[in-house]
Amino acid sequence: MPGDTARRTESIELDGSAGVVKARQLVRSLAQEAGLSLVDQTKLVTAASELARNTVVYGGGGRMEAEAAWSNGRSGVRLLFADEGPGIPDVELALTDGWTTGGGMGLGLSGARRLADEFDLDTGEGRGTRVTIVKWAR
Amino acid sequence: MTEDRGAQRLVELLADHEDDFVTQWVATVGESLSGRLSNAELERELRDLYAALRSGLASGALASREDGFAEIRSLLVELSRNRARQGFTPTETAISVFALKQVLEPSLTGSAKDIRAYLQLSRLLDELGLLTAEAYARTREEIISSQADQLLELSTPVVKLWDGVVAVPLVGTLDSARTQVVMERLLQALIDYNSTQAIIDITGVPAVDTQVAQHLLKTVVAARMMGADCVISGIRPQIAQTIVALGIEFGDIPTKGTLADALRHALDTIERDKRLAENRGSLL
Amino acid sequence: MTDRVPVLQIGDVLLVSIQVDLEDRTVLDLQDDLSKRIVDTGARGVVIDISALEIVDSFVGRMLATVAAISRVLGAETVVVGMRPAVAITLVELGLTLGGVRTALNLEAGLAALRRAVHTERPDRA
CATH class of the missing domain: 1.10.490.10 (Globins)
Structure with a gap:
């Protein structure tokens, strides 16, 4: 029941690769609490790892906010990755699989979108990047 | 009052x-x-x-x-x-x-x-x-x-067919929820039965479209990353025709007409691998 | 404070067993360490055991592919063993297929795969 538990949002500073590890651990424990299957936990933690690394590497650091989510009797986990970095000028391009071309952010964003159930990208040149993903228990 | x-x-x-x-x-x-x-x-x-x-x-x-x-x-x-x-x-x-x-x-x-x-x-x-x-x-x-x-459990039994060989006979329509279950079961069975060969038999699948083919390919790639090979068997003539008509590429995944052919192929591979890996004294 | 992943040597095989969730820097260190150890020891095979890893993201995935390619250049074969089913499913969805990487179910199967590789690809070399 949504009303029974106070929604608490946990926040993690993403300022280096130690933050990425911490983000993975927090997401894992939230995913377990939300009752995600082992495969879905793995998908969510992997997506979080990709997005957290993007925040550190391309966003120049930022934060992850994580919380439990409910909808239509299903439980899940909602994650927000936010940075004040240069933003992404060409979203279409950033969401194209391009990892083999090396270096670029191709797999991180597009892969994370495939691994999550919901994906929202809010960015633009010069105004930072906010990525929200949700994964629901089946 | x-x-x-x-x-x-x-x-x-x-x-x-x-x-x-x-x-x-x-x-x-x-x-x-x-x-x-x-x-x-x-x-x-x-x-x-x-x-x-x-x-x-x-x-x-x-x-x-x-x-x-x-x-x-x-x-x-x-x-x-x-x-x-x-x-x-x-x-x-x-x-x-x-x-x-x-x-x-x-x-x-x-x-x-x-x-x-x-x-x-x-x-x-x-x-x-x-x-x-x-x-x-x-x-x-x-x-x-x-x-x-x-129903999902009943319709996706993964069986050990031989030492080192597991098989999943698929019956009925494949949607993504079912394919996901099949995929997980099959991959877990590889570990449980220490199997390097997996056979996916689709004799009982009425139709193969691009999406089903995509699911099968993903399963095969995942198995490969764990160190096992997959063979797809039971491709009926009509299905072979749709596969070609739709331009679906099964790539280098071996496909066999019958489950028996697939089993023979799997056993041959195991035998060949064993011969090639013969210990010649040192670790390698 | 960099924790390094230990690289063990058994005969002409180098064995790496990744036991913990690695920071990116540690992953890169491992890549460097392995290249160096292959040259120093003249190893002909490398086994990377990832059975303890709960996730493999694109960074670790790329490291595995890179190590496989580097070791090949240095005359050694690499095999990655013990990938969990959930990890394999996730990698496929992520879009990584570890194309050029040899894989095996477990350590024993990994050593067998190395023997096959060494015997078939360079049968005449010592």
């Missing part, structure tokens, strides 16, 4: 006529269930409900969500769950609550106090009736989803 007096009147009424009311209640509900529930059981259930209703009203509560009615709420949830499992309809379930209105009606005088009391009780019983409908629906949903799970 405060509401408390109305509740007070209800408490009195229910206390004074307890035996009458319960007997009539059981009779009315029993009739609607046309004997599919024993009278003794029904009477026990309704007596419990009656007692819980009385004690709730005695606590001064009038709305079904108040703490005083916690007991009757849980009794009703339990009752609705049982009715749903036993195959009663939602109407037959809700009537257990609503019938009490009918029972009470004749014993009321026309006084304003009685009318108010009756309206209050009526509102309370409406709320409780809705609660049974909700609990009923929830239980049905649980039953349906657990049946769907069981």
Whole structure:
């Protein structure tokens, strides 16, 4: 029941690769609490790892906010990755699989979108990047 | 007049006529269930409900969500769950609550106090009736989803075919939920049976479209990353035609006509691998 | 404070067993360490055991592919063993297929795969 538990949002500073590890651990424990299957936990933690690394590497650091989510009797986990970095000028391009071309952010964003159930990208040149993903228990 | 007096009147009424009311209640509900529930059981259930209703009203509560009615709420949830499992309809379930209105009606005088009391009780019983409908629906949903799970389990058996060879015979339409289950089962079986060869037999699959092919390919790639090879068998002539017509590429995944051919292929591969990996003294 | 992943040597095989969730820097260190150890020891095979890893993201995935490619250049074969089913499913969905990487179910199967590779690809070398 949504009303029974106070929604608490946990926040993690993403300022280096130690933050990425911490983000993975927090997401894992939230995913377990939300009752995600082992495969879905793995998908969510992997997506979080990709997005957290993007925040550190391309966003120049930022934060992850994580919380439990409910909808239509299903439980899940909602994650927000936010940075004040240069933003992404060409979203279409950033969401194209391009990892083999090396270096670029191709797999991180597009892969994370495939691994999550919901994906929202809010960015633009010069105004930072906010990525929200949700994964629901089946 | 405060509401408390109305509740007070209800408490009195229910206390004074307890035996009458319960007997009539059981009779009315029993009739609607046309004997599919024993009278003794029904009477026990309704007596419990009656007692819980009385004690709730005695606590001064009038709305079904108040703490005083916690007991009757849980009794009703339990009752609705049982009715749903036993195959009663939602109407037959809700009537257990609503019938009490009918029972009470004749014993009321026309006084304003009685009318108010009756309206209050009526509102309370409406709320409780809705609660049974909700609990009923929830239980049905649980039953349906657990049946769907069981069906999924039944329709995707992964079997050990030989030492080092597991197989999954797919029967019926493949959608993404099912393919996901198949994929997970098959990959886990590779570890459980220490198998380096997996056969996916699609003899029983009526149609292969691009999406199904995509799912099969993903399974094969995942198995490969774990260190096992997959063979797809049972591709019927019509399916071979659709595969070609749709331009689906199975890449370098071996496909075989029959399960027997696939098994032979798998065993040959195991044999060849064993020969090539022969220990020549040192670790490598 | 860089924790390094230990690289063990057994005969002509180097064995790495990744036991903990690695920081990116540690992953890169491992890549460097392995290249160096292959040259120093003249190893002909590398086994990377990832059975303890709960996730493999694109960074670790790329490291595995890079190590496989580097070791090949240095005359050694690499095999990645023990990938969990959930990890494999996730990698496929992520879009990584570890194309050029040899894989095996477990350590024993990994050593067998190395023997096959060494015997078939360079049968005449010592």
